[in-house]
Amino acid sequence: MGFGRRIGDTLRVPGRGVRRGIAVLVILMLAAATGSVIALTAPSMASKLGLGASTAAADVPAAPVPALRALNANAPLPTASGLAEALTPLAGSAGLGNFAGVVVDPAGGTTLWQRSPDQALAPGSTAKLLTTAAALLTLDSTQRLYTKVVAGPTPDSVILVGGGDPTLTALPAGKNSVYPQPARLDDLVADLRKTHPGPITRVLIDTSRYTGPTLAQGWDPADIPAGNITPIVPLMLDGGRVDPTLQDGPRVSQPALAAGRALAEKLGADQNSVTTAVAAPNAAVLGTVASAPISDLVENMLQNSDNVTAELLAREVAIARNGDPSFTGAAAQVLAALSQAGFATTGAVMVDGSGLSTSDRVPPRLLGTLLGAAAAPAQGADDPELLRPMLSGLPVAGGDGTLEDRFDTANSADGRGVVRAKTGTLSGVSSLAGVVTDADGRLLVFALISNGQSPATVRPQLDTIAATLSQCGCR
Template sequence: MPERAVERGVSVAGRDRDHARGRGSGGSDGSGGSGGAVVGWVSAALALLLVAGVAGWQLGWFDRFLDDDPAPPGPEDPATVAPPPDVDVPPVAKPRPVAPAADTRVRLDLAAVESALTANLTDRDLGRHVLAAVAPLEGGTAYDYVSSGADLAIPASTTKVVTSAAALSLLGPDHVFTTRTVLTGGGGAPRLVLVGGGDPFLLSSPQAQWGTSTPATVSPPKADVVTLARRTARALVADGVRKVRLGYDDSLFSGPSENPAWRADYIPDGVVSPITALWVDEGRDPIGYGRVADPSLTATVLFEKALVAAGISVVGSPQPASARGGDDVAAVDSAPLAQIVQRVLEVSDNEASEVLLRHIGLADGGDGSFVGGQAAVQRVLQANGIKMRGSVLYDGSGLSRENLMSPQLLVDVIRWAASDEHPELRAVLSGLPVAGFTGSLADRFDHGAAEGPGRVRAKTGTLTGVTSLAGIAVDLDGSLLVFALMADRVRPSRSGLAQVAMDDAASTLGACTCAR
């Protein structure tokens, strides 16, 4: 099978969506609505309750890490609620917990971890190069496994965990990306410039949707160019302006729109869009299929149509222009970064993660290029005491096969995101798909230990010959474990079976007693 087929999500098992052409990124939810993250948490919680062995999630295992808002005051137990007057009801039995509260500081039983993982990590379907790291969520000795060869592997989309954490660290969870219009002077009609702010989820209209069949619990609200055009038209008319020339400024990002470390056919074949600071529908064709060659121009043409419909005449055709020295006219904001990150991780959104990488570069050193972004990621990690361990990253999504990462780096980043000192990084944890229930793991974990679904949350990673998982597991004693499992020499004909073996390995962490 050609490599790009698997990277579009057509693995032998037909189940991975990390790099699905036309459906591996973005969302099917249209413009969404306010409180998308809250909806996501409620949905995930309901899913988790379906698994009896995961009742501990409801009992507060992750409250410390994943819930910054305290519960409202009120009775904690339904048995304490009195029935209405004159109503005779039987007493409510207090539910008996089926698992202990989570313990974040434990000592790993290295022999137990090895016993749990070995059978699956040595599965021939995973190939000759398999790496693993397991550690308590806080402190303690880690378990490391290398089947043979180097202690680095191609991470695929688990790279998005690192990108997301770095973006939240530099920008903060409440940061928004603004798309605006600016009016500049000149002879004849003034020039109106549409300025891209690097909003990864900017839509072509309030009703727009783009394709992904991946179930998602997080549906962040999205800005769109039609709303921006209407706001702009109202402001222009109020100032007596009814005719403009139209330009667009996408200069926020620098460098090539195609990563040199990607395969040469990625953009021509529609695996990923050109990465720009101004686009709609993540560079997809709003009225057709596939991706457009010039996302910035396409976005501007759609904005022009909406502007004309709102009563403003446009002279000539849209042209690249600078917004410097102009006066702001109108603007629309993206969802907060925390919600964007949750969506990126849950559905493994390639384009959005590459946009976040550019913003990382801008926030750290003012360089909104692929190179600037990755240099900034490395500086952020090192500033927070996280060693690269020889890891080398060239993009933000994990599409590049030149990326190399140690599983320990992924474990360190997840532990960083869970630490009490960094509540701004919580969306990294809340965005991890729940095994067997949400996002890119919705239709996985249906083969191995029954304790896996619901007890494991993990980011997937898939390229041809590569399968990986990185996330959190809760063992039978309620110990919180962080893990990263990687295999990058999988035979293409065994891709589906390798994915099952990787899922089974993660499931065993939920089914073991791995701490002392």
């Protein structure tokens, strides 16, 4: 199932290049006691690739409109009957197919509305919330992923050792890739010139950090040129992208080899002789570069639904938990980390860390519980609030990331700038899970999953449900 049959997570317009900037500022601040939300709505984007007719200009704000809403700790809680009256007719639409969802009050941890909440459905990329939570619970959020060069088996050779950083780039300083603060090959070369003054004629690559197949069950190799994925190895440039500045451009089929050849080119070594090797445990380290902190990688991954970053983070969770850094081992350790933290993972079945696999299954109750924990008020001044980056990385409705081109109908426009949510889209799979403030300034969490219907039909309906929450006191 390639791009022609699988619908990618965002259905973005081909050839857009670097993600378009828009005049939107959205700040979500969840303070320990009362908290606050500041949001600006933004105009819709054109060209929806058959996702439904765009709204007339009169239906959607033509310019950013301030929408200041303070979160009041004493804001009234929606009632079950009120939410049922508002949401049940929407959730009962035949066009939603096999649908399940929850609405949760994060302050109290109670479920306010539900429909088949424990039904495990294919989640698409909302499964990234599981990987995100496991990573934030397992890894230090300030931790970085390191790529290094060590001495090779001969005096004129070096080994490029992958450490799980997808952001490593061959771009020079001053030129940006799609990732924040990427590690640069040029810095490795500068280190090498100092620590290895002799000639370097051969570059080897070490990908032994990870094990097992490089493509997961349920993945299609056609998704590589389609831009959804690259083979999962611990060494790559720019997430395996052919063009490091294109978020959704095609990927390479041999990312580690491409990285090794790029380093060889910069060193003046033979690019055609690059091959795999395993560095000696005591090999001298000749240079090291680091990614941005884990918290930054998480935020970028959620905002852009980056499958590769999700898979690498899942493997780093497995390594930290002494598990096998393979698809099977990483998926098992992600669920184990959540279970150990007290989250009920009953019904969840993961075969990858990104949700790209059609074999993944997640109940919406688990998504709601994870987001509810992330959005819960701080428990005292010493609460580390480990899951907060889950919220700051969520795309903004009508504003950025994978929600940039959504919430553009008359029924959903009220959610623009107010809803923050992770999207999920595969053929026959649509999901949306995030946070929203209601008409009374109460923060709510929602998780919605639909299977069996075209995303072109379902996604506007999910947007409408979330937007309805933003306008509902529901008492």
